[in-house]
Amino acid sequence: MKNNYKMKTENLNFYYGDFKALDDITLDFKECQVTALIGPSGCGKSTFLRCLNRMNDLIPISRVEGKILLDKEDIYDPSLDVVMLRRRVGMVFQKPNPFPKTIFENTAYGLRVNGVKDKTFIQEKVENSLKNAALWDEVKDRLNDSALGLSGGQQQRLCIARALAVEPEIVLMDEPASALDPIATQKIEDLIHELKKQYTIIIVTHSMQQAARVSDMTAFFYMGRLIETDETDTLFTRPRLKQTEDYITGRFG
Numbered sequence: 216m217k218n219n220y221k222m223k224t225e226n227l228n229f230y231y232g233d234f235k236a237l238d239d240i241t242l243d244f245k246e247c248q249v250t251a252l253i254g255p256s257g258c259g260k261s262t263f264l265r266c267l268n269r270m271n272d273l274i275p276i277s278r279v280e281g282k283i284l285l286d287k288e289d290i291y292d293p294s295l296d297v298v299m300l301r302r303r304v305g306m307v308f309q310k311p312n313p314f315p316k317t318i319f320e321n322t323a324y325g326l327r328v329n330g331v332k333d334k335t336f337i338q339e340k341v342e343n344s345l346k347n348a349a350l351w352d353e354v355k356d357r358l359n360d361s362a363l364g365l366s367g368g369q370q371q372r373l374c375i376a377r378a379l380a381v382e383p384e385i386v387l388m389d390e391p392a393s394a395l396d397p398i399a400t401q402k403i404e405d406l407i408h409e410l411k412k413q414y415t416i417i418i419v420t421h422s423m424q425q426a427a428r429v430s431d432m433t434a435f436f437y438m439g440r441l442i443e444t445d446e447t448d449t450l451f452t453r454p455r456l457k458q459t460e461d462y463i464t465g466r467f468g
Protein backbone atom coordinates (compact mmCIF):
# COMPACT_ATOMS: atom_id res chain seq x y z
CA MET A 216 0.00 0.00 0.00
CA LYS A 217 1.30 3.46 -0.86
CA ASN A 218 2.03 5.77 2.06
CA ASN A 219 -0.01 8.93 2.11
CA TYR A 220 3.16 10.76 3.13
CA LYS A 221 6.70 10.93 1.79
CA MET A 222 8.18 12.05 5.08
CA LYS A 223 6.69 12.32 8.52
CA THR A 224 7.72 13.40 12.02
CA GLU A 225 6.07 11.82 15.04
CA ASN A 226 6.22 13.49 18.44
CA LEU A 227 9.57 15.03 17.62
CA ASN A 228 11.43 16.77 20.44
CA PHE A 229 14.80 18.41 19.92
CA TYR A 230 17.21 19.77 22.54
CA TYR A 231 20.29 21.98 22.42
CA GLY A 232 21.74 20.93 25.79
CA ASP A 233 18.97 21.67 28.30
CA PHE A 234 17.07 23.93 25.93
CA LYS A 235 14.10 22.29 24.25
CA ALA A 236 13.98 23.86 20.79
CA LEU A 237 11.24 21.61 19.36
CA ASP A 238 8.31 20.34 21.35
CA ASP A 239 6.23 17.37 20.21
CA ILE A 240 6.10 18.05 16.49
CA THR A 241 3.93 15.69 14.44
CA LEU A 242 3.78 16.71 10.80
CA ASP A 243 3.68 14.94 7.46
CA PHE A 244 4.82 15.89 4.00
CA LYS A 245 3.09 14.55 0.93
CA GLU A 246 4.92 13.51 -2.20
CA CYS A 247 5.36 16.23 -4.84
CA GLN A 248 3.94 18.97 -2.68
CA VAL A 249 5.60 22.11 -1.38
CA THR A 250 5.30 22.70 2.36
CA ALA A 251 6.27 26.09 3.81
CA LEU A 252 7.45 26.41 7.42
CA ILE A 253 6.67 29.86 8.81
CA GLY A 254 6.87 31.55 12.20
CA PRO A 255 8.76 34.30 14.04
CA SER A 256 12.53 34.31 14.39
CA GLY A 257 13.80 31.67 16.80
CA CYS A 258 10.64 29.51 16.71
CA GLY A 259 12.59 26.46 15.51
CA LYS A 260 11.95 26.36 11.74
CA SER A 261 15.59 25.82 10.75
CA THR A 262 16.18 23.39 13.60
CA PHE A 263 13.19 21.35 12.42
CA LEU A 264 14.36 21.44 8.78
CA ARG A 265 17.85 20.32 9.78
CA CYS A 266 16.43 17.34 11.67
CA LEU A 267 14.94 16.02 8.42
CA ASN A 268 18.32 15.05 6.94
CA ARG A 269 20.14 14.78 10.25
CA MET A 270 22.24 17.89 9.74
CA ASN A 271 21.87 18.56 13.47
CA ASP A 272 23.91 15.42 14.21
CA LEU A 273 26.93 17.67 13.72
CA ILE A 274 26.00 19.66 16.88
CA PRO A 275 27.49 17.72 19.81
CA ILE A 276 25.13 19.03 22.54
CA SER A 277 22.01 18.20 20.54
CA ARG A 278 19.52 15.40 21.27
CA VAL A 279 16.49 14.11 19.41
CA GLU A 280 13.42 12.23 20.67
CA GLY A 281 10.55 10.87 18.63
CA LYS A 282 10.53 9.55 15.09
CA ILE A 283 11.18 10.80 11.59
CA LEU A 284 10.04 8.48 8.84
CA LEU A 285 11.17 8.65 5.22
CA ASP A 286 8.71 6.44 3.40
CA LYS A 287 8.43 3.87 6.19
CA GLU A 288 12.01 3.97 7.36
CA ASP A 289 13.07 5.67 10.60
CA ILE A 290 15.93 8.01 9.64
CA TYR A 291 17.39 7.78 13.16
CA ASP A 292 17.61 3.98 12.99
CA PRO A 293 21.23 3.07 13.88
CA SER A 294 21.51 0.90 10.76
CA LEU A 295 20.65 3.80 8.45
CA ASP A 296 23.41 5.14 6.19
CA VAL A 297 23.48 8.91 6.78
CA VAL A 298 25.32 9.62 3.52
CA MET A 299 22.55 7.81 1.64
CA LEU A 300 19.93 9.73 3.65
CA ARG A 301 21.47 13.05 2.62
CA ARG A 302 21.51 11.88 -1.00
CA ARG A 303 17.77 11.20 -0.75
CA VAL A 304 17.04 14.36 1.24
CA GLY A 305 19.03 17.21 -0.31
CA MET A 306 19.44 20.69 1.10
CA VAL A 307 19.81 24.24 -0.17
CA PHE A 308 20.94 26.91 2.27
CA GLN A 309 20.07 30.55 2.80
CA LYS A 310 23.33 31.89 1.45
CA PRO A 311 24.46 30.44 -1.88
CA ASN A 312 27.54 28.36 -1.06
CA PRO A 313 29.18 27.18 -4.30
CA PHE A 314 32.61 25.59 -3.96
CA PRO A 315 35.63 27.44 -5.41
CA LYS A 316 35.50 25.17 -8.44
CA THR A 317 34.13 25.39 -11.97
CA ILE A 318 30.40 25.49 -12.69
CA PHE A 319 30.70 21.96 -14.12
CA GLU A 320 32.56 20.58 -11.10
CA ASN A 321 30.13 22.19 -8.64
CA THR A 322 27.23 20.45 -10.36
CA ALA A 323 29.10 17.14 -10.64
CA TYR A 324 30.32 17.27 -7.04
CA GLY A 325 27.76 14.93 -5.44
CA LEU A 326 28.16 12.39 -8.23
CA ARG A 327 31.92 12.29 -7.73
CA VAL A 328 31.52 11.99 -3.94
CA ASN A 329 29.18 9.06 -4.58
CA GLY A 330 31.91 7.39 -6.67
CA VAL A 331 30.42 7.89 -10.15
CA LYS A 332 33.20 7.64 -12.78
CA ASP A 333 31.37 7.38 -16.12
CA LYS A 334 32.21 10.64 -17.96
CA THR A 335 29.26 10.58 -20.36
CA PHE A 336 26.85 9.89 -17.51
CA ILE A 337 28.32 12.78 -15.50
CA GLN A 338 28.08 15.13 -18.50
CA GLU A 339 24.44 14.21 -19.07
CA LYS A 340 23.60 14.62 -15.40
CA VAL A 341 25.32 18.01 -15.20
CA GLU A 342 23.40 19.24 -18.23
CA ASN A 343 20.06 17.90 -16.98
CA SER A 344 20.54 19.28 -13.48
CA LEU A 345 21.46 22.73 -14.79
CA LYS A 346 18.40 22.61 -17.08
CA ASN A 347 16.18 21.57 -14.16
CA ALA A 348 17.58 24.43 -12.10
CA ALA A 349 16.78 26.86 -14.97
CA LEU A 350 20.43 27.83 -15.29
CA TRP A 351 21.65 25.93 -18.37
CA ASP A 352 21.04 28.66 -20.95
CA GLU A 353 22.97 31.17 -18.87
CA VAL A 354 26.04 28.98 -18.27
CA LYS A 355 26.26 26.43 -21.08
CA ASP A 356 29.08 28.33 -22.79
CA ARG A 357 31.15 28.79 -19.65
CA LEU A 358 30.91 25.52 -17.76
CA ASN A 359 34.64 25.59 -17.05
CA ASP A 360 34.59 29.07 -15.51
CA SER A 361 34.65 29.50 -11.75
CA ALA A 362 31.25 29.35 -10.05
CA LEU A 363 32.34 32.28 -7.91
CA GLY A 364 31.99 34.56 -10.96
CA LEU A 365 28.22 33.97 -11.12
CA SER A 366 25.69 36.42 -9.69
CA GLY A 367 24.08 35.59 -6.32
CA GLY A 368 20.88 34.37 -7.99
CA GLN A 369 22.83 32.24 -10.45
CA GLN A 370 24.93 30.82 -7.61
CA GLN A 371 21.78 29.83 -5.75
CA ARG A 372 20.38 28.07 -8.84
CA LEU A 373 23.77 26.34 -9.18
CA CYS A 374 23.43 25.12 -5.58
CA ILE A 375 19.98 23.82 -6.48
CA ALA A 376 21.48 22.07 -9.56
CA ARG A 377 24.17 20.57 -7.33
CA ALA A 378 21.48 19.25 -4.97
CA LEU A 379 19.42 17.84 -7.90
CA ALA A 380 22.34 16.05 -9.60
CA VAL A 381 22.28 13.15 -7.12
CA GLU A 382 18.53 12.69 -7.71
CA PRO A 383 17.13 13.41 -4.27
CA GLU A 384 13.53 12.62 -3.44
CA ILE A 385 13.09 15.56 -1.08
CA VAL A 386 14.68 19.01 -1.28
CA LEU A 387 14.94 21.06 1.91
CA MET A 388 15.31 24.81 1.37
CA ASP A 389 16.25 27.14 4.22
CA GLU A 390 15.19 30.63 3.11
CA PRO A 391 16.67 30.03 -0.36
CA ALA A 392 15.79 33.48 -1.70
CA SER A 393 16.40 35.72 1.31
CA ALA A 394 19.81 36.86 0.05
CA LEU A 395 18.51 37.57 -3.46
CA ASP A 396 16.99 40.53 -5.28
CA PRO A 397 13.32 40.44 -6.43
CA ILE A 398 14.11 39.21 -9.96
CA ALA A 399 16.35 36.38 -8.74
CA THR A 400 13.73 35.58 -6.07
CA GLN A 401 11.06 35.30 -8.75
CA LYS A 402 13.26 32.86 -10.67
CA ILE A 403 13.69 30.66 -7.60
CA GLU A 404 9.93 30.73 -6.95
CA ASP A 405 9.19 29.81 -10.60
CA LEU A 406 11.72 27.02 -10.25
CA ILE A 407 10.03 25.66 -7.13
CA HIS A 408 6.79 25.41 -9.15
CA GLU A 409 8.59 23.34 -11.77
CA LEU A 410 10.51 21.19 -9.29
CA LYS A 411 7.46 20.05 -7.37
CA LYS A 412 6.36 18.00 -10.38
CA GLN A 413 9.21 15.68 -9.46
CA TYR A 414 10.32 16.44 -5.91
CA THR A 415 8.84 16.88 -2.45
CA ILE A 416 9.92 20.32 -1.24
CA ILE A 417 10.04 21.72 2.29
CA ILE A 418 10.91 25.39 2.51
CA VAL A 419 11.58 27.72 5.44
CA THR A 420 10.63 31.27 4.61
CA HIS A 421 10.30 34.53 6.49
CA SER A 422 8.06 35.89 3.81
CA MET A 423 4.39 35.05 4.16
CA GLN A 424 3.83 36.29 0.62
CA GLN A 425 6.41 33.80 -0.56
CA ALA A 426 4.81 30.98 1.43
CA ALA A 427 1.43 31.90 -0.10
CA ARG A 428 2.92 31.99 -3.62
CA VAL A 429 4.94 28.78 -3.62
CA SER A 430 3.45 26.29 -1.17
CA ASP A 431 0.58 23.81 -1.13
CA MET A 432 0.71 23.33 2.65
CA THR A 433 1.87 25.71 5.36
CA ALA A 434 2.94 24.91 8.92
CA PHE A 435 3.04 27.70 11.49
CA PHE A 436 5.59 27.30 14.32
CA TYR A 437 5.80 29.35 17.49
CA MET A 438 8.30 28.88 20.34
CA GLY A 439 9.26 25.38 19.29
CA ARG A 440 5.70 24.16 18.81
CA LEU A 441 3.69 23.45 15.71
CA ILE A 442 0.65 25.66 16.22
CA GLU A 443 -1.32 25.03 13.05
CA THR A 444 -0.92 23.37 9.69
CA ASP A 445 -3.29 23.38 6.75
CA GLU A 446 -3.57 23.90 3.04
CA THR A 447 -1.87 27.20 2.34
CA ASP A 448 -5.00 28.92 0.99
CA THR A 449 -6.98 27.90 4.06
CA LEU A 450 -4.28 28.80 6.58
CA PHE A 451 -3.92 32.30 5.13
CA THR A 452 -7.63 33.01 4.68
CA ARG A 453 -9.36 31.03 7.43
CA PRO A 454 -6.86 30.12 10.16
CA ARG A 455 -8.43 28.09 12.95
CA LEU A 456 -6.45 29.62 15.79
CA LYS A 457 -6.16 33.21 16.95
CA GLN A 458 -2.38 32.86 17.35
CA THR A 459 -2.04 32.01 13.66
CA GLU A 460 -4.34 34.84 12.66
CA ASP A 461 -2.35 37.31 14.77
CA TYR A 462 0.88 36.20 13.11
CA ILE A 463 -0.33 36.26 9.52
CA THR A 464 -1.98 39.62 9.96
CA GLY A 465 1.24 41.04 11.39
CA ARG A 466 -0.01 41.59 14.94
CA PHE A 467 3.04 39.87 16.38
CA GLY A 468 6.35 38.42 15.31
Ligand SMILES: Nc1ncnc2c1ncn2[C@@H]1O[C@H](COP(=O)(O)OP(=O)(O)OP(=O)(O)O)[C@@H](O)[C@H]1O
Pocket residue numbers: 231234236254255256257258259260261262263274
Ligand atom coordinates in the same frame (compact mmCIF):
# COMPACT_ATOMS: atom_id res chain seq x y z
N1 LIG B 1 23.53 25.54 17.61
C1 LIG B 1 22.67 26.00 18.53
N2 LIG B 1 22.97 25.90 19.85
C2 LIG B 1 22.10 26.34 20.80
N3 LIG B 1 20.88 26.89 20.53
C3 LIG B 1 20.53 27.01 19.25
C4 LIG B 1 21.40 26.58 18.19
N4 LIG B 1 20.78 26.82 16.99
C5 LIG B 1 19.58 27.39 17.30
N5 LIG B 1 19.44 27.50 18.65
C6 LIG B 1 18.27 28.05 19.36
O1 LIG B 1 17.13 27.26 19.02
C7 LIG B 1 15.98 28.08 18.82
C8 LIG B 1 15.43 27.85 17.44
O2 LIG B 1 16.36 28.35 16.48
P1 LIG B 1 16.13 28.20 14.91
O3 LIG B 1 17.34 28.75 14.23
O4 LIG B 1 15.73 26.82 14.60
O5 LIG B 1 14.88 29.17 14.69
P2 LIG B 1 14.28 29.77 13.36
O6 LIG B 1 12.80 29.77 13.52
O7 LIG B 1 14.83 29.08 12.17
O8 LIG B 1 14.83 31.26 13.43
P3 LIG B 1 15.20 32.29 12.27
O9 LIG B 1 13.90 32.54 11.54
O10 LIG B 1 15.67 33.51 13.00
O11 LIG B 1 16.25 31.67 11.41
C9 LIG B 1 16.43 29.52 19.08
O12 LIG B 1 16.11 29.85 20.41
C10 LIG B 1 17.93 29.46 18.89
O13 LIG B 1 18.59 30.43 19.67
